[in-house]
Amino acid sequence: MELTVSYRVVRLTELMTHEFGQVEGDIERLTERALSSAIPHGMSFSRFMDKLKSGELALLTDTPSKPVMFRNGMSKSWSLSTEGQEALSPEAKNAFLSRVKISRGAVSRAASSQSRAAYAPSIEETYVPEPIKPDISDAPPQLNYEYCFEIACSEDTFKKSVGCAFQLGKTKQEAMIGRWQTEPTEHGTKYIAHTAFDESKKLFAKVADSSMGINVPDGVQVKPIGSGVVEEAFIPVVPSVQLGERLGLPTEGYYYHFHNGRLVQEYKLLGEGKWAFYATCSTHERLNDEQGYNRLQNAILVYWKLAGQDVENQSLVYLEQQITREELDNLNDDWLAQHGIKLNISELLAAPKQSIVKRPVANSAETIKSDKETALPPLPPCTYSCIANTHYDYSDIFIAETQFKTINSDRLFGKELPVTNLATITTASRATDYGKAALLAIPAKSAVTNLGILSTNTANTIGTWSISGEALAGFARMGGFLVAALWPSPLGDGTLEGNSDISTNDTTTMRVRFNMYTDENGKQQVVGIKTGEGSPYGDLVAKRQAVQQGQNFVAELDSGITITWTPDGSTDVLTPDTVLPENDQLDVHNIWVRPIEEHEQEIGTVLYPEEDLAEYIVTFPADAGLSPLYLVFNKRSAGITKVKPLEVGTYGDLAPRSKKDGMDIDHIPSQAALRRALESALGQTLTKDQERELINSAAAIAIPQEVHRKCSETYGGRNQANKQQVDAGDLEAAVNSNFDAIKGCLKNEGYTEQELENARVQLHEINTKNGWY
Numbered sequence: 001m002e003l004t005v006s007y008r009v010v011r012l013t014e015l016m017t018h019e020f021g022q023v024e025g026d027i028e029r030l031t032e033r034a035l036s037s038a039i040p041h042g043m044s045f046s047r048f049m050d051k052l053k054s055g056e057l058a059l060l061t062d063t064p065s066k067p068v069m070f071r072n073g074m075s076k077s078w079s080l081s082t083e084g085q086e087a088l089s090p091e092a093k094n095a096f097l098s099r100v101k102i103s104r105g106a107v108s109r110a111a112s113s114q115s116r117a118a119y120a121p122s123i124e125e126t127y128v129p130e131p132i133k134p135d136i137s138d139a140p141p142q143l144n145y146e147y148c149f150e151i152a153c154s155e156d157t158f159k160k161s162v163g164c165a166f167q168l169g170k171t172k173q174e175a176m177i178g179r180w181q182t183e184p185t186e187h188g189t190k191y192i193a194h195t196a197f198d199e200s201k202k203l204f205a206k207v208a209d210s211s212m213g214i215n216v217p218d219g220v221q222v223k224p225i226g227s228g229v230v231e232e233a234f235i236p237v238v239p240s241v242q243l244g245e246r247l248g249l250p251t252e253g254y255y256y257h258f259h260n261g262r263l264v265q266e267y268k269l270l271g272e273g274k275w276a277f278y279a280t281c282s283t284h285e286r287l288n289d290e291q292g293y294n295r296l297q298n299a300i301l302v303y304w305k306l307a308g309q310d311v312e313n314q315s316l317v318y319l320e321q322q323i324t325r326e327e328l329d330n331l332n333d334d335w336l337a338q339h340g341i342k343l344n345i346s347e348l349l350a351a352p353k354q355s356i357v358k359r360p361v362a363n364s365a366e367t368i369k370s371d372k373e374t375a376l377p378p379l380p381p382c383t384y385s386c387i388a389n390t391h392y393d394y395s396d397i398f399i400a401e402t403q404f405k406t407i408n409s410d411r412l413f414g415k416e417l418p419v420t421n422l423a424t425i426t427t428a429s430r431a432t433d434y435g436k437a438a439l440l441a442i443p444a445k446s447a448v449t450n451l452g453i454l455s456t457n458t459a460n461t462i463g464t465w466s467i468s469g470e471a472l473a474g475f476a477r478m479g480g481f482l483v484a485a486l487w488p489s490p491l492g493d494g495t496l497e498g499n500s501d502i503s504t505n506d507t508t509t510m511r512v513r514f515n516m517y518t519d520e521n522g523k524q525q526v527v528g529i530k531t532g533e534g535s536p537y538g539d540l541v542a543k544r545q546a547v548q549q550g551q552n553f554v555a556e557l558d559s560g561i562t563i564t565w566t567p568d569g570s571t572d573v574l575t576p577d578t579v580l581p582e583n584d585q586l587d588v589h590n591i592w593v594r595p596i597e598e599h600e601q602e603i604g605t606v607l608y609p610e611e612d613l614a615e616y617i618v619t620f621p622a623d624a625g626l627s628p629l630y631l632v633f634n635k636r637s638a639g640i641t642k643v644k645p646l647e648v649g650t651y652g653d654l655a656p657r658s659k660k661d662g663m664d665i666d667h668i669p670s671q672a673a674l675r676r677a678l679e680s681a682l683g684q685t686l687t688k689d690q691e692r693e694l695i696n697s698a699a700a701i702a703i704p705q706e707v708h709r710k711c712s713e714t715y716g717g718r719n720q721a722n723k724q725q726v727d728a729g730d731l732e733a734a735v736n737s738n739f740d741a742i743k744g745c746l747k748n749e750g751y752t753e754q755e756l757e758n759a760r761v762q763l764h765e766i767n768t769k770n771g772w773y
Helices: 017-022 045-056 090-102 155-161 325-329 333-339 345-353 474-479 597-604 652-656 673-683 688-697 704-712 721-727 731-746 753-769
Strands: 006-012 056-061 069-071 079-080 145-151 167-168 179-182 189-195 203-207 232-243 246-250 254-259 260-271 274-279 301-305 314-319 339-343 403-405 418-426 435-441 450-456 464-468 483-487 507-509 513-516 524-530 539-546 548-549 552-556 560-567 592-594 611-619 628-636 649-650 663-667 699-706
Touching: 017 056, 017 069, 045 056, 045 090, 079 090, 145 301, 167 189, 203 652, 232 314, 232 345, 232 731, 254 301, 301 314, 301 345, 314 333, 314 418, 333 339, 450 464, 450 474, 483 513, 483 524, 513 611, 513 673, 524 597, 539 552, 539 753, 592 597, 649 652, 649 753, 663 704, 673 688, 673 721, 673 731, 699 704, 699 731, 699 753, 704 731, 721 731, 731 753
Parallel strands: 145 232, 232 418, 524 592, 539 611
Antiparallel strands: 006 056, 069 079, 145 189, 167 203, 179 189, 232 246, 232 301, 246 403, 254 260, 254 314, 260 274, 314 339, 339 418, 435 450, 435 483, 464 560, 483 628, 507 539, 513 524, 548 552, 552 560, 611 628, 649 699, 663 699
16 A cells, blocks of 8 residues: 655755654655645646745655755754755755854755764863753744635635745845645634734735636735734635526626725636636736736635625626726726626525525326426526525526536535625527427317417426407417416526516516517417517516416406416326427427517528517415416507507506607606616615616506607706706606606697696606605
8 A cells, every 4th residue: 555645745944843843855756646735725836846846845744755954963063965965956055055044053965074073071080060041043033923724615625725825024124934834614614824923924826826806915924823814805706697598607708896986806717618717917007918827717716894894895707708998998887887786795695504495306197298498497597506405407508508517416616605696698589598488379170268288498387278258269270378477486586486577566577578470481489588688679568466266277368268277287298290280390499589670681581570479477366375477479469558659657668668669758857867866765775676666666657659758858868867866856846857857849840738737737746746845
């Protein structure tokens, strides 16, 4: 059995006297494998050997085969051994001798040592013993102080995910200190170094000899030994982005860490399908994305505490391309929020300790065959999460043919690390990325009203479906009744289950909606439409409450249509002979989600107007334990009352009724002014749910698009921060000012003075009712 020898390395300037005899000189015979535990992170084997030979570093072991130094038993002095110094350069030999002199040891070279005659006193001389003095020639300075910092994970996880080393910088009184003792803490690991002098020091994070950007900006203070005070701390975080209802790991692009409006560190992803990244040479003053450190990371180290205070004003950003000089010189909160997140320390620390959500277990007796695993995580994506609630079963390496790595294992990174959601990616995704999806249809040549499954991405049974109503015969004549169903994960910026407006409002927001069309071959097709800011396709969907009747849930829809769903019922799966020819190629895995313009450009036709589609969010009684359901089918008359020009109401009422009618729904006063006023009153930033409720309940007016865009004083870039601030300070005056700005243009459109003033009165009434003034 081969004996395993343990090695460690120290800088020669830190070599203690009691370690002189542990310095290994037989370094030429050692292999990279034998020294793997001693080589500093990020340093190559050849560079490590050069540093040993030059005397910059010393290799220590309890049993050196060729010690560099030996101690004379008589004189107690240290010398260089003949065989131990063979591999050392002349500079290294001088460095070791200098180190011996500093320790006040008597020095002599072994190669040139001369024998000396021992002094023999005369027998007549009287021996008078000298007072005993302690031998302090080899004693290091007394270590009376300590410095502690903390990292919010285990030592092993930190080495694997980040891998830099911390050092206390050299001072006039003391050499650089890089040895740390460790202790477990509530959140991770405390690192402790002992020092001899009560002085301010600099804390550096290094890879080999290169300092990273995450250094502590100001000096750190040592404390008396045993104090245990931690005033600086760090958190390693895993960066990710959102695609549909999953988080994924970018393989191309850049991450950026900012603090107080300055760049701390730029990281570049490896590319070629690899999600690891490295710190670059970029600084705030000079951009250079060359690899700056010989170390790959899968987590970013961010500040937790500085000088004993939790760190604020810290952001992480993901960009597909390197940041430009102009962007870096003009950083502001809006840009940082658009491309990343502002870090919340308490939420970062809480994320790894989240309660782990139990994952449903499929009933093998009631399953529907699915070609691929495209499952969703047990919780919808949020800003901070843990790996246990983030990973999901997914057959492919990348999400929906993108270059974003799936988080399809709970072993991709340490369970102690918080996962951060930096941005929502707008590249094409699939309906199955947004939830459990299904396509259902009436069987061909059948008089039954039960719907059968054409395609689904869930292995669990989805129950029995049926439709009824006077419209059924008409649907049959049109070639069958096709329903696209989606059990969404999040809607808008939160989950349906958690949305405060889902039980009170008549509409709710969807970040993806379905549309249907018939292609040139007469085949029915289903596409997903991205909604949200900048999209001409609205994001508000009507809501219907299902009523429980025994084991069934019944929802009354428009046009006399009723849908009955039995969640525990058996699911009819359509066979080739029961699928209508126009539906035989439908597959939920091929429903692409894109902006509507991209779909129309690709298929060469205008998609069905939204008024030809029936869309509903169907909710269920709270005690049923059922997730809300999104349903879409084609209809020819929905009975929806179109919005009228100059109609006044809440935005949530008007927006769903204004579809491709040439109207804009204009908030008066502006959303920005209302948000500023409410945040000032509350003394805090609004949550996304609060902001959504604010927008939907606010007063608005339907006006021609051209009037809105040409004449409104708050449209687009005209609504600058100073204007928002003025309007927020007097919302009643803001209503009059905003309305006066468009009034003249509306008169030119033919509206009378009486009509316009009536609209003004109604705007004031809604704002007064909402409690703004």
